[in-house]
Amino acid sequence: MRLLLDNIHQLVTNKGVVAKDGIGVTWDDLGLVDDAAVLIENDRIVYAGSADQCPNDGIDQRLDAGGAVALPGLIDPHTHPCWVGSRHGEFAMRAEGKSYLEISAAGGGIRASMQHCRQASLDELTAACTANLARMFALGVTAVEAKSGYALNVDGELRMLRAIQQATERTDQQVVSTFLGAHAIPPEFDGDSEGYVNLIIHEMLPAVVEEKLATFCDVFVEEGFFNLEQGRRILQAAAEAGLQPKLHADEFAPLGGAQLAAELGAASADHLMAIDDDGVRALADAGVTAVLLPATTLFLGETTYAPARKLLDAGCRVALSTDFNPGSSYTENLLLVFTLACTNLQMSVPEALAGITYNAARALSLHEQTGALLPGRRADLALFAVPETAAIPYHLAMSDCRWIIAGGTPYRAPSNTAKRI
Numbered sequence: 001m002r003l004l005l006d007n008i009h010q011l012v013t014n015k016g017v018v019a020k021d022g023i024g025v026t027w028d029d030l031g032l033v034d035d036a037a038v039l040i041e042n043d044r045i046v047y048a049g050s051a052d053q054c055p056n057d058g059i060d061q062r063l064d065a066g067g068a069v070a071l072p073g074l075i076d077p078h079t080h081p082c083w084v085g086s087r088h089g090e091f092a093m094r095a096e097g098k099s100y101l102e103i104s105a106a107g108g109g110i111r112a113s114m115q116h117c118r119q120a121s122l123d124e125l126t127a128a129c130t131a132n133l134a135r136m137f138a139l140g141v142t143a144v145e146a147k148s149g150y151a152l153n154v155d156g157e158l159r160m161l162r163a164i165q166q167a168t169e170r171t172d173q174q175v176v177s178t179f180l181g182a183h184a185i186p187p188e189f190d191g192d193s194e195g196y197v198n199l200i201i202h203e204m205l206p207a208v209v210e211e212k213l214a215t216f217c218d219v220f221v222e223e224g225f226f227n228l229e230q231g232r233r234i235l236q237a238a239a240e241a242g243l244q245p246k247l248h249a250d251e252f253a254p255l256g257g258a259q260l261a262a263e264l265g266a267a268s269a270d271h272l273m274a275i276d277d278d279g280v281r282a283l284a285d286a287g288v289t290a291v292l293l294p295a296t297t298l299f300l301g302e303t304t305y306a307p308a309r310k311l312l313d314a315g316c317r318v319a320l321s322t323d324f325n326p327g328s329s330y331t332e333n334l335l336l337v338f339t340l341a342c343t344n345l346q347m348s349v350p351e352a353l354a355g356i357t358y359n360a361a362r363a364l365s366l367h368e369q370t371g372a373l374l375p376g377r378r379a380d381l382a383l384f385a386v387p388e389t390a391a392i393p394y395h396l397a398m399s400d401c402r403w404i405i406a407g408g409t410p411y412r413a414p415s416n417t418a419k420r421i
């Protein structure tokens with residue numbers, strides 16, 4: 001099956017971003033091509049470049065892009081899409097001045113979602129995860145990371161990961177699973193965090209690996225959650241079992257999570273609102289991708305964003321994500337994050353665009369498959385009805401995405417325009 005996608009006003013190939021491995025990105029690195037075409041065979045890109053040089057033999061299907069801007073499919077590298085229940089009451093509490101940590105200490109936060117998810121069936125979790133992934137897909141997200149972490153016991157965490165696996169089978173998106181049993185200390189282990197760490201290492205991890213339910217293992221290293229040594233033990237055990245390490249690091253206090261990510265060669269260190277200079281240098285020296293989550297800062301009513309400019313200027317590779325979850329960042333909108341990166345993180349449009357494409361793929365170890373429109377890579381694209389690339393983040397919290405191509409299969413994005421029925 002050969003699909004020709006033509007009448008593309010502007011194409012973003014990310015050729016130079018790949019060459020620089022996502023560091024020091026400028027407009028020149030986006031590999032912009034005007035009046036472009038893309039030729040796809042089955043699920044792979046055969047050609048991406050100027051329309052007048054595109055092969056046109058053996059075409060089975062033609063898709064007129066209508067003068068759209070075509071990007072690599074967007075990638076969301078830090079999400080929690082598998083949960084049931086609502087925590088809207090916590091939003092109201094924050095509006096009245098309560099902090100995230102205060103709400104968590106009072107029994108809200110992750111523990112509140114835990115109660116819902118422990119009671120949910122596999123079918124209920126699968127349906128919820130499938131619906132959440134579909135909303136991301138409609139915005140042009142063709143690859144996404146999906147974490148467990150809202151059951152915090154052996155049976156529940158396995159059920160969540162099985163639900164993610166089943167939801168993956170219902171979408172053409174690439175979905176990468178992450179085991180996050182170390183998301184919080186469950187109430188039955190109050191006062192015995194070491195007991196829970198031992199449960200993760202000796203019971204949860206072996207079961208996850210035996211069923212091949214995850215690619216990554218993540219730990220929330222933060223005051224009131226897991227300390228550095230506990231994070232090290234869990235992630236070292238995970239690495240020995242074949243899972244790649246990730247960290248929720250330095251979100252509220254500079255505890256050295258970034259340095260631990262560097263020490264372990266983690267795929268990414270995420271959040272980083274409170275990272276210190278030593279942490280910045282450690283990530284840059286180790287080549288660990290920094291995943292920043294500005295929607296979380298916004299949703300929590302905070303004003304201190306992760307120091308993107310400092311990370312970029314130090315030579316860090318920076319990715320961006322929604323942190324979609326039921327408590328601290330209830331949004332699937334990666335396009336909103338694109339805008340926030342340009343307005344509140346002081347990132348340029350090319351830097352932010354790399355952050356939701358190639359660099360996000362780098363955080364998921366998918367960078368040799370997707371994140372750029374180059375021959376041989378998976379055919380993942382998002383097409384936007386805008387005059388040029390710079391206009392995509394200009395439209396605040398709204399989507400101008402019109403077509404999504406995932407693994408070579410085209411989909412029409414839902415319209416934002418109401419129609420009379």
